Every structure is written in structure tokens, then in C-alpha cells.
Amino acid sequence: MSELELGCADAPLLVDLYELTMLQAYWREGLEDTAVFELAFRSLPERRNYALACGLDDVLGFLERLRFERPALDRLASLGAPFSDAFLRRLESLRFEGDVLALPEGTPVFPNEPLLQVVACLPVAQLVESFVLNQIHHQTVVASKAARVVAAAAGRRVVDFGMRRMHGTDAALKGARACWIAGVDATSNVLAALRYGIPASGTMAHSYVQAHGSEAAALRAFAALYPETTLLVDTYDTEEGVRRVVELARELGPDFRVRAVRIDSGDLAALALAARGILDAAGLQRVEIFASGGLDEERIDALVRAGAPIDGFGVGTHMGVSSDAPELDMAYKLVAYAGESRLKTSPGKELLPGRKQVFRVEEAGRAVRDVLGREGERGPGRPLLEPVMRKGQRIGAGRASLADARARAAAELAKLPEPVRALAPARPPYPVEISPALREEARNVRERVVPGPAR
Amino acid sequence: MSELELGCADAPLLVDLYELTMLQAYWREGLEDTAVFELAFRSLPERRNYALACGLDDVLGFLERLRFERPALDRLASLGAPFSDAFLRRLESLRFEGDVLALPEGTPVFPNEPLLQVVACLPVAQLVESFVLNQIHHQTVVASKAARVVAAAAGRRVVDFGMRRMHGTDAALKGARACWIAGVDATSNVLAALRYGIPASGTMAHSYVQAHGSEAAALRAFAALYPETTLLVDTYDTEEGVRRVVELARELGPDFRVRAVRIDSGDLAALALAARGILDAAGLQRVEIFASGGLDEERIDALVRAGAPIDGFGVGTHMGVSSDAPELDMAYKLVAYAGESRLKTSPGKELLPGRKQVFRVEEAGRAVRDVLGREGERGPGRPLLEPVMRKGQRIGAGRASLADARARAAAELAKLPEPVRALAPARPPYPVEISPALREEARNVRERVVPGPAR
Numbered sequence: 001m002s003e004l005e006l007g008c009a010d011a012p013l014l015v016d017l018y019e020l021t022m023l024q025a026y027w028r029e030g031l032e033d034t035a036v037f038e039l040a041f042r043s044l045p046e047r048r049n050y051a052l053a054c055g056l057d058d059v060l061g062f063l064e065r066l067r068f069e070r071p072a073l074d075r076l077a078s079l080g081a082p083f084s085d086a087f088l089r090r091l092e093s094l095r096f097e098g099d100v101l102a103l104p105e106g107t108p109v110f111p112n113e114p115l116l117q118v119v120a121c122l123p124v125a126q127l128v129e130s131f132v133l134n135q136i137h138h139q140t141v142v143a144s145k146a147a148r149v150v151a152a153a154a155g156r157r158v159v160d161f162g163m164r165r166m167h168g169t170d171a172a173l174k175g176a177r178a179c180w181i182a183g184v185d186a187t188s189n190v191l192a193a194l195r196y197g198i199p200a201s202g203t204m205a206h207s208y209v210q211a212h213g214s215e216a217a218a219l220r221a222f223a224a225l226y227p228e229t230t231l232l233v234d235t236y237d238t239e240e241g242v243r244r245v246v247e248l249a250r251e252l253g254p255d256f257r258v259r260a261v262r263i264d265s266g267d268l269a270a271l272a273l274a275a276r277g278i279l280d281a282a283g284l285q286r287v288e289i290f291a292s293g294g295l296d297e298e299r300i301d302a303l304v305r306a307g308a309p310i311d312g313f314g315v316g317t318h319m320g321v322s323s324d325a326p327e328l329d330m331a332y333k334l335v336a337y338a339g340e341s342r343l344k345t346s347p348g349k350e351l352l353p354g355r356k357q358v359f360r361v362e363e364a365g366r367a368v369r370d371v372l373g374r375e376g377e378r379g380p381g382r383p384l385l386e387p388v389m390r391k392g393q394r395i396g397a398g399r400a401s402l403a404d405a406r407a408r409a410a411a412e413l414a415k416l417p418e419p420v421r422a423l424a425p426a427r428p429p430y431p432v433e434i435s436p437a438l439r440e441e442a443r444n445v446r447e448r449v450v451p452g453p454a455r
Numbered sequence: 456m457s458e459l460e461l462g463c464a465d466a467p468l469l470v471d472l473y474e475l476t477m478l479q480a481y482w483r484e485g486l487e488d489t490a491v492f493e494l495a496f497r498s499l500p501e502r503r504n505y506a507l508a509c510g511l512d513d514v515l516g517f518l519e520r521l522r523f524e525r526p527a528l529d530r531l532a533s534l535g536a537p538f539s540d541a542f543l544r545r546l547e548s549l550r551f552e553g554d555v556l557a558l559p560e561g562t563p564v565f566p567n568e569p570l571l572q573v574v575a576c577l578p579v580a581q582l583v584e585s586f587v588l589n590q591i592h593h594q595t596v597v598a599s600k601a602a603r604v605v606a607a608a609a610g611r612r613v614v615d616f617g618m619r620r621m622h623g624t625d626a627a628l629k630g631a632r633a634c635w636i637a638g639v640d641a642t643s644n645v646l647a648a649l650r651y652g653i654p655a656s657g658t659m660a661h662s663y664v665q666a667h668g669s670e671a672a673a674l675r676a677f678a679a680l681y682p683e684t685t686l687l688v689d690t691y692d693t694e695e696g697v698r699r700v701v702e703l704a705r706e707l708g709p710d711f712r713v714r715a716v717r718i719d720s721g722d723l724a725a726l727a728l729a730a731r732g733i734l735d736a737a738g739l740q741r742v743e744i745f746a747s748g749g750l751d752e753e754r755i756d757a758l759v760r761a762g763a764p765i766d767g768f769g770v771g772t773h774m775g776v777s778s779d780a781p782e783l784d785m786a787y788k789l790v791a792y793a794g795e796s797r798l799k800t801s802p803g804k805e806l807l808p809g810r811k812q813v814f815r816v817e818e819a820g821r822a823v824r825d826v827l828g829r830e831g832e833r834g835p836g837r838p839l840l841e842p843v844m845r846k847g848q849r850i851g852a853g854r855a856s857l858a859d860a861r862a863r864a865a866a867e868l869a870k871l872p873e874p875v876r877a878l879a880p881a882r883p884p885y886p887v888e889i890s891p892a893l894r895e896e897a898r899n900v901r902e903r904v905v906p907g908p909a910r
Contacts, residue, residue: 010646011624013645013646013649014618014624014627014628014644014645014646015644015645015646016616016618016619016643016644016645016657017643017644017645017648017655017656017657018643018657018658018659018660019657019660020645020657021657021659021680021681021684022659022660022662022663024680025663025676025677025680025681026666028680029676031666031667035662035666037662075649076645076649078649079645079648079649079655080655081655082680082681122666126660126662126663129619129660130618130619133619133620134618134619134620134621134623134624134627135623135624137619137620138621138622138623138626141622142622161471163469163471163585163589164471164584164585164588164589164592164787165588165589165592165593165782165785166589166593166622167593167596167597167621167622167623167625167626167630167776167781168589168590168593168622168623168624168625168626168628168629168630169466169469169589169590169623169625170622170623170624170625170626171593171622171623171625171626172469172589173469173623174623175622175623188471188472188473189469189470189471189472190468190469190470190471190472190475190531190534191465191468191469191470193472193534194468194530194531194533194534200472200534200535200536201472202471202472202473202474202475202476203473204473204476204477205473205474205477205581205584206788206789206799206801207477207490207492207581207788207789207797208477208480208581209799210789210792210797210798210799211481211486211490211577211789211792211797212486221480221484222480225476225479225480225483225537226476226480226537229476234801234802235799235800235801236799236800236801237800264801265801265802265803266801266802266803267802317782318782321622321776321781321782322781323781323782326622326776326777326778326781327620327772327773327776327778330620332619333661333662334661334662334665334666337665337666342662342665342666343665344661344664344665344690344691345690345691345692346661346689346690346691346719346720346721347689347720347721347722348720348721
């Protein structure tokens with residue numbers, strides 16, 4: 001098998017070793033009652049007012065297909081870990097037959113709110129921890145960043161250019177997907193475009209210009225083959241490059257159908273203004289200006305506020321790796337076992353016990369606060385956690401399409417209070433209250449569970 | 456095909472759209488002479504004194520296998536992009552038959568030094584841009600961070616715990632690989648351990664403790680099954696947890712073979728000191744202390760300097776996503792075509808023209824400066840770019856093993872000046888000079904290539 005592939009047969013091996021050693025221990029000890037694990041993040045990075053839940057579809061696909069085939073078991077046996085033959089044999093029949101509740105993809109989510117709730121027998125629910133985190137963490141991180149970029153662009157076109165600096169092949173695909181859910185308009189990534197039905201977009205590289213004898217020859221050749229293309233104008237001198245586009249328009253007359261010029265370096269506001277002036281003076285008002293090069297939401301916001309005549313943005317690295325906050329403090333934690341709530345009290349990593357629900361309270365179509373309550377309690381607003389899988393099969397929102405997720409993100413983001421949608425830190429942050437019933441439960445469980453001093 | 460897989464058949468579709476449109480244009484125009492592209496980064500992040508070259512092996516594997524199979528071509532045809540039938544037919548016979556030179560994996564590298572030099576016919580050399588960047592960028596970013604973590608640990612054991620927060624499945628595998636090359640001792644990632652032969656390591660999760668009726672019962676059960684394990688002691692109260700390990704030792708007598716306790720939260724220095732005291736007082740000097748939880752090189756350095764009695768570190772998120780610098784400003788640029796040097800002069804993104812070599816000057820076994828020169832010039836030190844592929848087949852250092860890369864990293868990092876290896880920013884930074892011949896070449900090419908004002 002090549003190093004490019006992560007086939008289905010390999011996917012169950014993408015676990016942390018302790019998940020397998022704990023699995024063997026649980027089976028040995030007969031700890032196979034129903035467990036509830038919840039996935040949540042503890043806090044938001046400084047420059048995030050919300051996160052955008054994303055990645056559920058890949059997790060559900062993984063759970064549906066989870067099985068250890070013979071070759072995977074043989075490889076496990078070769079690891080030199082303390083796995084018994086009986087354990088490896090039993091792994092062969094392991095399936096995910098539990099229930100999952102989740103915030104549908106595209107839902108804005110806040111600290112301590114479960115994005116996902118896995119209800120399954122303890123050994124299997126524990127086993128899937130790292131894979132579940134790996135997928136939901138990454139896509140949520142990227143979608144949360146991309147939503148800010150889209151907001152900053154204020155209606156102007158945003159294209160994902162991030163593949164080359166996203167972290168590996170899976171990130172390049174899932175990152176493009178997350179950007180699309182968050183409202184980005186297109187991707188340069190051909191495989192992502194094909195796999196997810198995202199519009200593909202691309203222009204030309206500096207190397208194309210460099211390879212030709214002259215910039216003018218390069219622009220002429222590219223426009224001849226792709227009449228409605230975008231021409232890159234900053235290889236040598238941006239204003240000169242724009243003048244060459246004007247020359248080409250004169251040369252081609254009515255056959256000139258170039259849609260845009262792209263500026264990829266320098267003072268984008270000043271260069272866009274200059275380019276606009278040159279194009280307009282030549283009667284090329286309909287040729288748009290597309291900007292790229294180290295953009296993030298702050299730079300885009302500054303360009304938009306400065307009134308730079310830019311019609312669209314190509315955004316790569318900073319969106320694709322969420323460079324200012326490439327991680328969320330996200331964890332997958334046991335909150336109930338065998339019908340009893342569980343907690344932990346590790347300093348700085350305390351956990352609210354028991355199965356929960358998130359209620360979003362809306363007034364006049366605007367979200368005003370969330371309440372984190374106990375599952376089953378009658379909360380004050382709309383419950384956000386929905387059943388997405390029952391007995392290992394997708395149901396309801398678990399079958400949502402990518403288009404559903406994108407539409408949900410647009411609708412739900414629009415309902416957030418304006419300061420929460422804005423780029424600047426919301427002061428105060430969006431309120432997440434804990435219901436009296438959940439507080440009471442936390443108190444009770446703490447008294448019951450936390451051990452006294454050792455003798 | 457499932458969404459987990461990126462099969463070989465799909466790999467060539469992981470391109471940016473413009474690479475395909477430029478490819479079609481190059482073929483139409485007959486621009487098929489030999490091109491030289493170089494991969495380099497323009498600057499180092501503030502908290503990096505060097506980068507550690509990594510990811511070459513995956514790039515060479517990709518180039519060896521590059522081919523568009525029928526299903527991929529059918530999918531491309533469905534994209535709605537302006538690809539002619541003749542173009543798609545010709546893609547079917549496209550292979551990578553060029554030469555590659557590279558810094559072997561594990562070589563410390565500095566701004567503007569080519570990590571990779573692709574010498575191939577222009578259309579094909581251009582096509583592979585995004586994939587090459589995607590792999591080398593990610594692994595170099597992670598290896599560069601991991602080398603700092605290893606340096607900070609100053610000989611103490613470091614285990615990669617990052618899979619859950621690395622960006623997707625490919626990042627989880629390649630990230631573990633990059634950490635291993637940089638000197639990390641083991642990984643929790645089972646598939647990475649199997650695929651790369653890295654030692655697998657793991658302890659237990661809080662959920663294991665929570666699922667049991669009491670912490671003592673959990674520790675007892677785990678140690679019964681895995682006598683030489685590491686026991687997690689911070690689920691409720693760390694010092695109490697350590698006392699329970701002491702109780703277990705008394706209970707088991709000579710059968711007690713637990714190797715370590717793990718502390719995952721709180722004031723690690725203070726808790727490790729307290730734990731050491733409790734263990735030593737009970738005669739358990741040989742039980743080691745392993746720390747984890749939000750660690751990065753700065754925190755590890757502070758713990759080591761404070762003399763915290765910690766024997767090993769589990770490092771996850773911050774190393775796995777290189778959280779303070781998740782990207783390098785890395786680009787793949789045309790430097791020569793048809794035997795002539797090329798450059799670009801985009802503001803802030805100028806490019807030195809022509810095929811280059813990196814010379815590392817060493818004195819008394821210590822690297823003192825690098826010189827960036829022209830390929831073929833007789834440089835002042837050891838040339839670092841080595842042939843790794845000829846006519847599409849791996850040669851020489853292109854066949855280096857993972858063990859070679861890890862050994863090289865250790866040896867080459869040890870040769871760097873102490874301030875460059877240190878965590879603090881090196882002032883002045885490691886010197887990279889430009890040879891007089893390369894300066895002269897840049898001047899000449901600039902005069903020849905940069906166009907005059909448009910008429």
C-alpha cells in the first residue's frame with residue numbers, strides 16, 4: 001500500500017494506543033455498559049466569537065464502516081503491544097452500534113456545548129475518540145476561520161486557495177469542504193471540487209508569465225485559450241501589467257472577454273485603485289479586480305473599509321490552516337456510564353457531568369443566549385443536539401447534505417448578534433448559561449464521585 | 456469510494472485548477488522545454504531559528520507513481536472546466552520523467568535556500584506544484600517545531616500525542632513521521648507506529664478512571680492487565696492519585712511493576728515535586744513521572760530549568776499543529792526555463808534567478824554560515840542539494856530510509872551554533888550569504904527580463 005492512501009481497512013488503526021489497551025481492559029473486566037461521551041471545547045481563542053460545527057459527516061461515515069479486517073488485525077498483532085489473541089479475535093466482530101446526537105454541521109457553537117454525543121457501549125465509544133476528534137476538530141477550526149473571512153469580505157467573492165499549505169492531503173480536501181460550508185464561493189482544489197461539488201476556480205501562476213518571452217505574450221496566449229479568464233498582472237510591475245491587459249483589449253477588440261485581473265503582492269489597496277483607474281480610463285469597467293497574497297479576515301476587512309475597488313479575494317494559508325488559531329481546546333469526555341453521571345475535577349479541566357442538551361434562546365429571530373441543560377429537561381429555547389445516528393445507522397440530520405450544511409451556516413450565522421458575528425472580540429461574549437438542573441446535578445455527582453483522601 | 460480514502464488514482468487530481476489550465480496552455484503553445492522550479496521559504500517565523508527539511512519521501516513516491524488513470528480523467532471531464540478531449544487523452548500518458556535534487560530529510564534549512572529543485576519539462580514540473588508544497592510544507596513545519604520540543608526536553612523522553620488535533624488523517628500520519636525524524640521518542644498513533652516503525656506508546660485516559668467505581672479500583676485493574684504501564688493520577692486530585700499508586704504498590708508487593716505515573720493538568724512543576732516526594736517516601740524511586748497537558752517547548756524548557764522531577768513529556772496539540780507557527784511562507788518558483796534564468800520582481804516576493812546550490816561552511820565540525828550560490832559554481836563549503844531522482848527514478852539520497860533521516864537530523868542539528876539551536880531568537884540569525892556569482896546573475900537577468908513600460 002502506498003503512503004498516499006488511507007484506505008478503509010486502515011482507518012480503524014488510526015487510534016491512540018491507549019484506546020486499544022483500554023478497550024482490551026474493558027472487555028476483560030466486563031465493563032460494557034452504555035457510556036455517554038461528549039465532544040466539546042473548553043474555551044474560544046481570543047479572535048473567535050464562536051466556532052462553526054463541522055466534520056460530522058466524515059465521523060458518521062467512519063462509524064458506519066468501522067470494522068477491523070484481517071490485514072489490520074495482523075498488523076496490530078505485529079505491533080508488539082500486549083494484545084491477547086482472544087482480544088484480536090473479538091476485535092474482528094466489533095461494530096459501532098450506538099446512537100449519536102450532534103449539532104448539525106453549520107451550527108455556531110460556544111464553549112462547553114457538546115458538538116457531539118456518542119451513546120454506545122463503553123469499549124466502542126472509547127475506541128473512536130481520537131478519530132472523532134481528528135475530523136471534527138480540524139473541520140471546525142477551518143470553518144470557524146473561514147466564516148470570519150466571508151464576513152469580512154462583505155459580499156465580495158472569496159475563493160479558497162489553501163491546498164498547498166493545508167496540513168496534508170486529507171486537510172486539503174476537508175479544509176476546502178469546511179470553507180464551503182462556511183460560505184466561501186469556490187475552491188482552487190480540483191479534487192475537492194469534484195468530490196464535494198464545489199465550484200472550481202483558478203487563474204494563472206507567475207511561472208506562466210515568466211516562462212514566456214514577455215509578459216504581453218503570456219497574457220495574450222492565456223486569453224486566447226481561456227477568453228473569460230483572470231490575468232495575473234503583478235509578476236514584474238503591477239501597473240505595467242494592467243496596461244498590458246489594456247493593450248490586449250485594444251488588440252482583440254470585441255473578442256476581448258477577460259473577466260478580471262489578479263494582483264498578488266504589494267500594497268493591494270493602492271494597486272487596486274491604480275488598476276481600476278487604468279482599466280476605467282480604457283473603458284474596461286467590466287473587468288474586475290481580484291486580490292490575493294497573504295490575506296486574512298483582518299486584511300480583507302481593512303481593504304473593504306478603505307473602499308479598495310476589489311471584487312474578490314483569493315485566500316490561502318491563513319484561512320486554510322487557521323493560522324492565528326490552528327487548534328481548539330477540544331476534548332471527548334465521559335459524562336455518564338451505566339446510567340450514572342460522571343465527572344472529573346482535574347484543575348483547569350473540570351467537566352460538567354451527565355448527558356446534556358443545548359438550548360438556543362431566540363427573540364425576534366435573533367439568538368440571544370444559550371442554555372446548557374440536562375438531557376430531557378424542558379429548556380427555555382430550541383434544542384440544538386439532534387439525533388443523527390441510531391444503532392449505527394444514520395438518521396435525520398445525519399443524512400444532511402453538504403448544501404444543507406452550507407445553508408444552515410448562512411442562516412444560523414445571520415441570527416447571531418452583530419457583535420458576535422463581527423471580527424472584534426465580543427464584549428461581553430455570547431452568553432452560555434448553565435441550567436439550575438445541570439448545576440444541581442454537578443453538585444450531586446461531585447459529592448458522590450470525588451474520592452476522599454486515601455488511607 | 457469512501458471519503459476516508461485518498462487512493463493513488465485520486466492523488467493526481469489533488470492539484471490547483473490553474474495547474475491543469477496552464478498545463479493545457481503549455482502543451483498547446485509547445486512550451487515543453489526543461490524548466491527548473493525551486494521550493495523555498497522566504498522567511499522564518501519569529502520563534503524559529505531554522506527549519507528542518509522533511510516530507511521528501513512522500514513527494515518522490517508521488518512523482519514515481521504520477522499517472523492519470525481513466526476514472527480520474529472521466530472525473531476531470533465532468534468538472535466543466537475548459538479541457539479539450541485531446542488534452543485529456545494526452546494526460547493519460549503523462550509521467551514524471553524529470554530529475555529532482557533536494558536537501559535530504561533531516562537537514563536544517565534557512566530562508567531562501569531551496570529544499571527541492573525539480574528539473575523537468577515545463578508542463579509536468581508545473582503540474583506537481585501544489586502537491587509537492589502540500590507535503591513538504593506540512594512535514595517541514597511539524598519537524599521544525601518538534602526539533603525545538605526535543606531540544607527543550609534536554610534528553611528526557613518526548614512522546615507525540617498529537618493525532619487528535621492534527622489537521623486530518625494524512626496530517627496525523629505524516630505529523631508523527633515528522634516528529635520522529637526530529638528526534639521524538641515514540642508516538643501514541645498506532646497506524647503511524649505500524650507504518651513507519653515508530654515505537655508506540657500510551658497510558659490510560661481519564662474516562663477509564665471515571666468509568667470505575669473508584670480511582671483505586673481503576674488503577675488496580677489496569678495494572679493487573681498491564682503490569683509495566685503508566686498510571687494516570689490527576690482525574691480527581693493528583694496527590695491523592697499518587698497515594699493510591701503507593702497503596703497499590705503495598706498491596707502488590709514484588710508484583711508491583713508500574714513504570715510511571717502521568718500528571719495531565721495543574722501546576723506540573725509543583726505536582727511533580729509533590730508526587731516525587733510521595734513516591735520516594737514510599738521507596739518507589741524507580742517509578743517515573745510523566746507529564747502532559749498543553750505542553751510546548753517553552754513550558755517544557757521552564758519545567759526542565761526549574762528542576763521539576765519529570766522524566767518524560769507527552770506533547771500533543773502544540774507540536775502536532777505547530778500552533779505558534781502553523782505555516783511557512785513556502786513557494787515553488789520557476790527559476791529557469793529553456794536554459795535561461797528567470798525571476799520575478801513582485802514587491803516583497805522577489806526571486807533570485809537560476810538554478811542554485813546551497814553550501815554549508817563548517818569550521819571545527821560546527822556550521823558557521825551558508826552560501827547560496829549558482830549551481831555548478833565552486834562554493835566555499837559542503838553542497839547540500841543532492842540528486843534524489845533521475846529520469847523519474849529515485850537515486851542516492853532519494854532512497855534514504857526513515858532511520859537515515861532521523862540520524863541526519865540529530866547529527867546536523869548538533870552541528871548548528873548553540874544560539875541557533877536554542878529556543879530564544881538567535882541574534883544575529885544564522886548567516887546565509889549570496890555568492891558574488893549569484894548576485895551577478897540576478898543583476899543580469901533583471902536587466903534582460905524585466906519589461907520596459909508598455910507603449
